[in-house]
Amino acid sequence: MKLELRGITKRFGTLLANDHIDVVVESGQIHCLLGENGAGKSTLMNVLYGLYEPSEGEILIDGKPVSFRGPGDAMAAGIGMVHQHFMLVPVFTVAENVALGAEPTKAAGFLNLDETRRRIREISDQYGFDVDPDALVEDLPVGVQQRVEIIKALVRNAKVLILDEPTAVLTPQETDELLDIMRQLKAGGTSIVFISHKLREVKEVSDTITVIRRGKVVGSAEPSASTTDLASMMVGRAVSLTLEKAPAKPQEKTFEVRDLTVIAHNGQHVVDGLSFDIARGEILAVAGVQGNGQTELTEAILGLQDRVSGSITLDGKELLGRSVKDVLKAGVGFVPEDRKVDGLVGTFSVAENLVLDLYDKPPYAKGISMSPARILENAKARIDEFDVRTPSAAAAAGTLSGGNQQKVVMARELSRPLRLFIASQPTRGVDVGSIEFLHRRIVAERDQGTPVMIISTELDEVMELADRIAVLYKGKLVGIVPAGTGRDVLGLMMAGIHPDEQAHPQPAASRPAPTSDAEGGDHV
Amino acid sequence: MSEQHPPKRPAGDEQGDTQPAKPHQPNLAAEETAAVVSVDTAGGAMGPSAVPASAQSGQLPGGPDTLLRKIFTGSGMVSVLAVFLALVIGGLLIASTDTRVASTASYFFARPTDFLTAVWNAATRSYIALFQGAVFNPRGNSVAAQFAPFMETLTIATPLITAGLGVALAFRAGLFNIGAQGQIIVAGILAAWVGFALHLPLGLHLLLVLVAGIVGGALWGGLVGVLKARTGAHEVILTIMFNYIALYFLRYLLNTPAFQRPGESNPISPILDPSAVYPQIFGSQYRLHLGFILAIGATVLVWWLLNRSTVGFEFRAVGANPKAAQTAGINVSRSTILVMAIAGGLAGMSGVAQVAGTEKVLTDGVAATYGFDAITVALLGRSTPWGTFAAGLLFGAFRAGAVQMQIQTGTPIDIVLVVQSLIVLFIAAPPLVRAVFGLNPRRKKPARAAKSTKAATTGGAA
Amino acid sequence: MSTTVSSRPGNPQPDNAAADTGAASISAKPVSWKTPVLLAAFGLIALVFFGLLGPNKTASFGISTGSDFFQLPALEVNAFGGGIVLSVLLLALAAYAVYLKTKGRPAPVWLTVTFIVLFVAAFLIWVVGGARTPSISLAGLIAGSVTLAVPLVFGSLSGVLCERVGVVNIAIEGQLLGGAFTAAIVATMTQNPFIGLAAAAVAGAVVSMVLALFSIKYLVNQIIVGVVLNVLVSGVTGFLFSTVMQEDKARYNSPPGLDIIQIPILSEVPIIGPILFRQSLVGYLMYVAVLVVWVGLFKTRWGLRVRAVGEHPQAADTLGINVNATRFWNVTLGGAVAGIGGSFFTLVAIDSFTKEISGGRGFIALAALIFGRWNPIGAFFAALLFGFADNLQSIVTIIGTPVPSQFMAMLPYLVTVLAVAGLVGRSRGPAASGIPYVKG
DSSP, rough: OOOEEEEEEEEEEEEEEEEEEEEEEOOOOEEEOOOOSSSSSHHHHHHHHSOOOOSSSEEEETTEOOOOSSHHHHHHHTEEEOOSSSSOOOSSHHHHOOOOOOOHOOOOOOBBBBHHHHHHHHHHHHHTOOEEETTTGGGSSSSHHHHHHHHHHHHTTEEEEEEESSSTTTTTTHHHHHHHHHHHHHHTTTTTEEEEEHHHHHHHSSSEEEEEEETTEEEEOOOOOOOHHHHHHHHHHHHOOOOOOOOOOOEEEEEEEEEEEEEEETSSSEEEEEEEEEEETOOOEOOOOSSSSSHHHHHHHOOOSSSEEEEOOOOOOOEOOOHHHHHHHEEEEEEEEEEIIIIIOTSSHHHHTTTTTTTTTTTTTEETOOOHHHHHHHHHHHHHHTTTSSSSTBBBGSOOHHHHHHHHHHHHTTTTOOSEEEETTTTTTTOHHHHHHHHHHHHHHHTTTOOEEESSSOHOOOOHHOOOEEEEEEEEEEEEEETTTOOHHHHHHTTTOOOGGGSOOOOGGGHHHHHHHHHHGGGG | OOOOOOOOOOOTTTTTTTTTTOOOSSSSHHHHHHHHHHTTTTTSSOOSSSSSSGGGOOOOTTOOOOHHHOOOHHHHHHHOOOOHHHHHHHHHHHHEEEHHHHHHTTTTTHHHHHHHHHHHHHHHHHHHHHHHHHTTTTTTTSSHHHHHHHHHHHHHHHHHHHHHHHOOOHHHTTTOOTHHHHHHHHHHHHHHHHHHHHOOOOOOOHHHHHHHHHHHHHHHHHHHHHHHHHHHHHHHHHHHHHHHHHHHHHHHHHHHHHGGTTTTSSSSEEEEEEEEGGTTTTTTTTTOOOHHHHHHHHHHHHHHHHBBBHHHHHHHHHHHHHHHHHTTTTOHHHHHHHHHHHHHHHHHHHHHHHIISSSSOOOOOTTTTTOOOHHHHHHTTOHHHHHHHHHHHHHHHHHHHHHHHHHHHHOTTHHHEEEEEHHHHHOOHHHHHHTTTTOOOOOOOOOOOOOGHHHHHHHTTO | BBBSOOOOOTTTEEEEHHHHTTTTBBOOOOOOSSHHHHHHHHHHHHIIIIIOOOOOSSEEEEOOOOSHHHHHHHHOHHHHHHHHHHHHHHHHHHHHHHHHHTTTOOOOOHHHHHHHHHHHHHHHHHHTTTTSOEEEHHHHHHHHHHHHHHHHHHHHHHHHHHHHTTTOOTTTHHHHHOOOOOOOOOOOOEEEEEEHHHHHHHHHHHHHHHIIIIIISSOOOOHHEEEEEEEHHHHHHHIIIIIIITTTTTHOOEEEEEEEEOOTTTGGGGTTTHHHHHHEEEHHHHHHHHHHHHHHHHBBBHHHHHHHHOOHHHHHHHHHHHHHHHHHHHHHHHHHHHHHHIIIIIIIIOSSTTTTTTTTTHHHHHHHHHTTTOHHHHHHHHHHHHHHHHHHHHHHHHHHOOHHHHHHHHHHHHHHHIIIIIOOOOOOHHHHHHHHHHOO
16 A cells, blocks of 8 residues: 655644655555654654644545545554554553454444454464453553554554654663564555654664654655764754763762662552762763653652652762652752653743742742742843743743743752752753753753763763763663763663673773764754 | 543653644634643643633733733633623523513514513613612612612622632632532631620620631631542542531531520521621621621732742642642642631631621521632632632622512522523633634634744744 | 542652563552551441440331231341441451551452441441330331432432543532423423423433533533532522422422332332332333443443543544544433433422422432442442431431431531542542543
């Protein structure tokens, strides 16, 4: 089946998300849409999948124009989609999730899931998925959930499968397995639209690459094109991803974590016996695939977790068991991983958000009486300093772009003297210009002699910022390695394999930096 | 209102790909609503708040959200139109049951003007009576009598305002305080008891009555806060149940000799001591009492609390995004308990206004329906202190006028409930009101496409 | 409304963390102390008040009614002894719950249910034993409870239908009231109670449509719409009652009732008979509705889609299910169900409409829905329990017990507070309940 998008344009109000995009997906081909976050890839695919109606343009299947009024039409036409955030009902079984929307029934609408179970087993055997049709989805690991999503599409006889950033939540090993599955599907005649911004994967698996930037197709490339070329096409200019930063001058170790264990509500040890230190003037980057205990680690430090044991000391003082307020008062600056949920109050003004954790401290408050004038003054200063693009200090923070929201959070946390700075996913969903700016601020904070801890699932960000790299896997510390450790070593560590356990341990510092530089286009 | 994690947002919500998280919908007004909801709900992570998103931020000097701008950009206009629309529908309801309308309808096709005149007359007659009973009665014998209705409006508005402030304050902290009714009752019990059972010097006695009432309401509200904070029980269920518990407790007390008049067994308490009641502000000819002045004071206090104090900042932050508030070091449990206690205390002032001001005795009708009306008052006032004050006055006027309306025209008081609830419904759905009045911005088709390239590049890259 | 007991707002639990670390070491799930402690407290209350301080009199419970086709002797229990025995059993259950807790396991549902049943029995023996005339008809008590529970069951089914699809329904009270009013006026004007019943369903559905319209199309907070709708319906029915019904009662407000239909023979079986086989049409419809909703929700395609929309609307949307239409029609259906429940007031219980005839039962239905954990069967039994409390209140007033009737009236509300505060344990409502669905 040949799929063609012709002149697809999608507007949201005044915002142009897709601008006359033309893409042709040939039958039995893996076609990659490459573009940085916010380039408009997902919007395009949502148009193709019938979730959005295109403002202009048409979709053709085997040369015939089609129009989708909803995902149902798209599925009927043979298009399946695996969303970046899985579209699975957690409290349903695999079979129920697969059947949903196209349920086999007996008389009078009674469900008959036996047929669905059979199909699931069939597909599962064919591709080696190992999925139990009667397992509850919420009990399955993400990797398996993703397979359920693929099964969902295959059960519906998808001829074209859209995979939207499928590797974001996978370990390198799981990623490799997925790439294998994609090749198998291709061999079976399924076309795949692979959406990604990770150049390595794209190069490895694609037949054709279309690069999208700011809602437009800026060109197409062969998988053999060099990483740097692809990166600059994607970003729109020559990319230099090495941050110019002076070597760290670590001083005394003021932040110590010992035997830290966090037990989640469901009883799992989500952080399991962690011990590490951070010195003043150094950046420790915590790497790992999403969901391996990073969130709980930062929350434990901040005092947001209930069941925590071990010890966390800053400047010799124990932080464990103290309230969030006390921890912040001890000089901890914290940039949470999800700014919309944890970092900002979207309906509050920028000015209010800039004092969200300082509102009761002088000069912003005397006793319980706040000083709006001071808060406004502070806002103006921070907005200038961090170049926050906002209509005014009184604009609601939720209306700003992601990068500007992140600047607000960062500006707030860096606006007071810190004894420890923790930033979780500091540049997630942030445009390239802001990334550079934010990275420079983080390094500047380090250079002022603050211990800095960066948590990032983007390996490139880790490699760029870190003075030392700690890798978490299933809540445990796999190891701490120096900056400059190779991507392959880190990749294995992220899968839980310590370098010492390898047959030929890689000397950590022996990998030349330029290699990672060239590959570094990945995360932008 | 789920506090559970919502299902994951659709693809790329935070990654920026679908940053313009507006739906494709047939009209701009709906998109606008959706955009506001999106800001309001942290991108869908929470249910929509009771407080309009535009009202959740504090009022900073120099902000763009001036009253003038509000009026011109619509929310003030929508409020006026909503009230108008509700009155029209109420008028039609009145007319539909009017006998004259019914008789003219039988020959509608012969003489439609008769019918229309009858409809107009039925509705306006009731509303004129309502107005005369609420604001100004030109047929009064003296100036004092002419203004008596207005004084009555203020009297009835008093408990509405304070209880409304309690509900509004809780709304701002993200809590649905359906429990003003029970809080008024408990406050009434304590205040009345202090008022008739203790005999204290002038001044001190009234002060103690006031304190007892506020403490009573604060305890009843605070208890909900404690249960909510400690067990996670939902405050809507808790407050509804607490209303009934308070009511039955009051009925029980009124059946015990301690709360009955000596030698009688009617469920009515002794009259409060003269030293325990609010002085009447404009003399004995009007029922208006000191409680109204206190209500103004409470409004000022709540305004200051919300917009100028750290406590209010915490309330608002917890209400708008509890997770961000907690991450910023705000103790959410403490805020929940505190805000419910203060809300209860404010409702308690209404209880005091009832027993020490208007009624001077305790009966099982002490709270009337003030506690429930307070919810609509707070909603109409968009949960801002002065908005609530104004809404309290409006609904007070409806209540006061409705009594006169029923006497003069036989229109049942219930019409006020209809109008009141319609107003709140319409105000909550501005696109509906605009659609009714044909004010929805026309959807401009490709006219604006040309300039959007630049917009896309700045917005899309987020 | 979707969660009675939820994690505190600020304990972020990343969506996939649990699944990701699936192989991480598992330790016991943290089980709350709330349930064991509450059970123990109630066991002690039972021991002290119903047992040790219990009246040393014989409480008599009539089992058969005169019309039963065979008669069973009345059950006679010494109130003191019965109280002791039952409270010891209660404490044993509590002790078992504590034991389970120390093993890190939650109290199972059967334990809580048994506890409630035994506690109610102990309470009943105590109340009756202490009365002036220590004798009541158990059969009458239970049959009366079922009768009083009818509108509650319909109301809570309405809540189940709405919340399962993701819309919070606080307007149950309004739907009941609207149904009661419409049933009365339509049945009177047509002189046909069946048309009145149908009209009640329509009226409930109309109230629901307003709820659906405002919450789905205009994205107004669902609780607000519900609260306001209750006021609106109360106002409209009150207004029309005063203007229309009061003017000409014979013409507008004397509905012909729905008769009790007795199934021959079966209706004469003691206890079971009056409950299952001596009901009005509305009563029989109640049983049918509970079963149909349960089977529908959990066994059919419709139910799967409904639950998917209530749990994860985006997922349903991507599979071609029209989320907002599903919500709209289910909410409407829920309203119709509640409307039928409302007709019970005017077509079965009382023979005319009065203002506020539903008297807050919509809120008890809401409580039953939560107490029954969003499950039709659970809601049914919760409603029965509340109906029982309601019935007991009037009976104890008649037989003259030391317990003030106001406290009996308070009971459903107190029980609900205890329930939402932890007795029913951690229960989880539909994840997307209360959150409007906006594409994008």
